[in-house]
Amino acid sequence: MxxxxxxxxxxxxxxxxxxxxxxxxxxxxxxxxxxxxxxxxxxxxxxxxxxxxxxxxxxxxxxxxxxxxxxxTGRGPLEAASMGVAIGDGEMAYRCNLVAIRDGTMEDFNAGHISSAEGAELLRDLGAALGDDVRVYPGISYRNLMVVSGAHGAATTPPHDIVGRSVEDYLPRGEDAGILLDCMERSREVFADHPVNRRRREEGKTPATEVWPWSGGRRPxxxxxxxxxxxxxxxxxxxxxxxxxxxxxxxxxxxxxxxxxxxxxxxxxxxxxxxxxxxxxxxxxxxxxxxxxxxxxxxxxxxxxxxxxxxxxxxxxxxxxxxxxxxxxxxxxxxxxxxxxxxxxxxxxxxxxxxxxxxxxxxxxxxxxxxxxxxxxxxxxxxxx
Missing domain, CATH: 3.40.720.10 (Alkaline Phosphatase, subunit A)
Incomplete structure (x- = not known):
């Protein structure tokens, strides 16, 4: 059978x-x-x-x-396993969406279903702008990964739960909040005039304005x-x-x-x-x-x-x-x-x-x-x- x-x-x-x-x-x-x-x-x-x-x-x-x-333990480590990303002691893996936030509102949790190739370009340049304690890995479309060293965890919200809402009340909270918020801010700077987003705007597509980390955890x-x-x-x-x-x-x-x-x-x-x-x-x-x-x-x-x-x-x-x-x-x-x-x-x-x-x-x-x-x-x- x-x-x-x-x-x-x-x-x-x-x-x-x-x-x-x-x-x-x-x-x-x-x-x-x-x-x-x-x-x-x-x-x-x-x-x-x-x-x-x-x-x-x-x-x-x-x-x-x-x-x-x-x-x-969280969604992040499950996706890390799929991508072959090893999570070391003291590290946490977070799911990392490419999203579109406009005027403080979650407009699109998947940045217009951005392509994997476009996402990889954005993540490559973001990775170069981040410190040694954070690594980002491109996945499929908007679904990516962030690994944080010396991490303890944070309360986060899935971006697909807050489409159309102000993001202010749903930002990361807890011990890792500072580093996650810093990564989000750096992504806004890197993505603002990135060639990928310029092309997407010219083609009438939704640009990826920043990353949104969520559901972190250690290896189960x-x-x-x-x-x-x-x-x-x-x-x-x-x-x-x-x-x-x-x-x-x-x-x-x-x-x-x-x-x-x-x-x-x-x-x-x-x-x-x-x-x-x-x-x-x-x-x-x-x-x-x-x-x-x-x-x-x-x-x-x-x-x-x-x-x-x-x-x-x-x-x-x-x-x-x-x-x-x-x-x-x-x-x-x-x-x-x-x-x-x-x-x-x-x-x-x-x-x-x-x-x-x-x-x-x-x-x-x-x-x-x-x-x-x-x-x-x-x-x-x-x-x-």
Whole structure:
């Protein structure tokens, strides 16, 4: 038996008036997700423990069986692992977004989805302007990394949580606040008239006005997936966070050409690479970021389209014999608030019996026979015989 989790990041939502009081999952045409629900079993999954922010880091750690209460130190070190950046003793890694702040307001948490090449240019010149105690590493698009030596931590806010708000009340606080604020100030100086931003303005694109460090932490200790479950696992994702979790867990990180971490990702390629990986692995975690990005954009149309495009390629995986398949989001990203919430999410499993649910959605899955499951227990349930 082989196992697959198909993770539509942020797919869950709330009923929307413009969709006839249906959620995007209820409104979208999803015959393959509905088949998993109809021929399998459903339930609701609590992916964010009480007291934790509803981030993809916490939620995906939970789904992969790692309790955030013992395994989570921050998002930064997970992304550092993906990038091959070593975190030494006394160092903390922070996620470092390229953002656009105008007149003190967070205008765009991703600087117009700036390209990776443009981000690398900006980070190179910022790195040259920073002191020896801070290192910056370019990642994918707006998602970058900052490592601070002699660090103790800071209270920070994810920039995607404060779009349209004044940033004054959300600046870093705590022991590392001084150095983080200094880095932000230096980035404003370096980026102000940078050639990258001049070109972006000329092309009518949003410039990156500065960096925004958040979710810092030290290197976590995570038991290997093989040791934990006795199975060989792999992760398919275009997001450094997921690949970082995979590396720390000793799972294979499977790179897919055309996977972008955005709306234009190659869904079919991800499905094909999932099938290829199952020839050598027992378990594959296929992560698709697009529904979450649409949620952050507040675009109902793009979220429905992302869900439907994901559903189209699920059929490729369902055709594989002797494969247990689960479909779920990691957290809701409601159109209403354009950010994550901690509400339980729907999940459906094909290959673990059958209940009376007929379609895959938030309201339908709540009637499923699995009931409410704590996310760190999901894989044990999936792998049980």
């Amino acid at each position: 082989k196992y697959v989790i198909i993770l539509g990041d942020g797919m869950a939502d709330e009923p929307l008036a413009e969709l006839g009081n249906r959620t995007p999952l209820e409104y979208a045409e999803t015959p393959n997700m509905d088949r998993i629900a109809r021929e399998g079993r459903c339930g609701m999954l609590r992916t964010v423990p009480p007291g934790f922010e509803p981030g993809s880091d916490v939620a995906n750690l939970s789904i992969l069986g790692y309790d955030p209460r013992t395994a989570y 200790s995570i038991t290997s997936f093989q040791e934990k479950y006795g199975l060989a696992g792999g992760v398919i994702s275009a997001v450094d966070l997921l690949n970082g979790i995979a590396r720390l867990a000793g799972m294979e990180t499977i790179r897919v050409p055309g996977a972008t971490g955005f709306l234009d990702t190659d869904y079919e390629a991800k499905a094909r690479y999932t099938l290829d990986a199952l020839e050598r692995l027992d378990f594959v975690y296929m992560h698709v970021e697009a529904p979450d990005e649409a949620g952050h954009m507040g675009s109902v149309e793009e979220k429905v389209r992302a869900i439907e495009r994901l559903d189209e390629v699920i059929g490729i995986i369902l055709d594989r014999p002797e494969t247990t398949v689960a479909v779920l989001p990691d957290h809701p990203t409601p159109i209403r608030c354009k950010t994550h919430t901690a509400d339980p999410v729907p999940f459906a499993v094909l290959g673990k019996g059958k209940d009376d649910v007929r379609a895959f959605s938030e309201r339908d899955a709540a009637k499923g026979s699995f009931g409410l499951v704590q996310a760190p227990e999901l894989l044990s349930l999936l792998f049980s015989r």
